[in-house]
Every structure is written in C-alpha cells, then in structure tokens.
Amino acid sequence: QKEVEQDPGPLSVPEGAIVSLNCTYSNSAFQYFMWYRQYSRKGPELLMYTYSSGNKEDGRFTAQVDKSSKYISLFIRDSQPSDSATYLCAMSVYNFNKFYFGSGTKLNVKP
C-alpha cells in the first residue's frame, strides 16, 4: 500500500472555476503537509505548507488538513490558465529528511 494516494487526473476546468485537489495517506505520524506545483518541464516548487490540522489560506489558494480522516485538500479559487500544472502533495513526520509524495494531479484550466 502506498503511503500517499493522489488522483492523477487529468482534471480539466473552465477559467474561474473552484478547483479541489486531494490526497489521502495512511501514516498517522505525518505532521507536515505540503503542496508543490510543477509546470511542464520544470522542477516542483512549494506552493503551500501546513503543520498539523487546520486550514491555511494564501491568496486564491487554501490548504486544508483533516488528520482524523487522513485527508488533505488544496482549493484554488478563481482558477486561471496559469494554474495549469501538476500538483503534488507531500508529507513528512518531524524528520525533514524523508518526504512522501503523491503521484501528482494534472490540472488544465481552459480559457
């Protein structure tokens, strides 16, 4: 069983839509939860970071963690064509040497 499960998509939405991206995980020891965005032919870059449970908002992006359900989400409001990318969730225990990544969800926002 994979440590982190993520729907690969692709997910195609019209510009302006609200997008919901999700990951589930099996290890209850995970405390740090991250979302990386990866544009085509580029390396991933950190988009959002959350510690433990709760919500975190940054502009059009909201990261949500539900540790009781072992479920994390990334919401994108007013999606733009420039949001078209692959979104990777990642998580770790307090040991930052080991990150567990999801397989990524490819998002396409159509103008």
Next chain:
Amino acid sequence: EADIYQTPRYLVIGTGKKITLECSQTMGHDKMYWYQQDPGMELHLIHYSYGVNSTEKGDLSSESTVSRIRTEHFPLTLESARPSHTSQYLCASSEWEGTNTGELFFGEGSRLTVL
C-alpha cells in the same frame, strides 16, 4: 526562484555508457537530494546528503552513486547505463536548520533516455 542547477537537461545515450548528472546550488544548503520521477508515479528518493562527505541511499534502490565533496555540488553517476535507467532525475536542496518548513528547492530536472 531557486538557485539550483542541473545539467544536462536532456541526455540520450546508448546502453553501457557511463554518465554523470550534475547538480549545483548557490544557496549554501547543507541537505541535498536526488529524486527519480516517472510519469504518473510519485517522486522516489534515491540518494541524500546531510553535508560534505555525507551520502545515504534513499528508499528506491538505485545502481547510481553520488558524492558530496563540496557543499554546493552533488553529482550522480551511473557507471553503466541501461534502458531501465530511463527516467527524469530531480535534484533538490533544503536548509538544515533555521526553517520550520523543510522546503525542498528543486532543479529543473535531467531527463535521461538510455537506448
């Protein structure tokens, strides 16, 4: 923008050749990593380093080797490439202390094709 560079970006070689993928960062980060990324699959850690003269194998078994002689440089070498080594290789770095995110800064990747 992250100051971490990988060369070559693309490489097509024949079976049995020796290759070295270069990775350099100018951020002074102590920790560096090599990940392997295949389409539709999660990133797999193949090597990491805590600092100079420190190297460790990651979760995914790999026939590659790494070295860390200088803080800024973390090359990956395959002595004899095989078609099964065809993949994208991502180098990353992070701070050892002073941050509570452990953010990974990635290079743009080296896409290796072995014929």
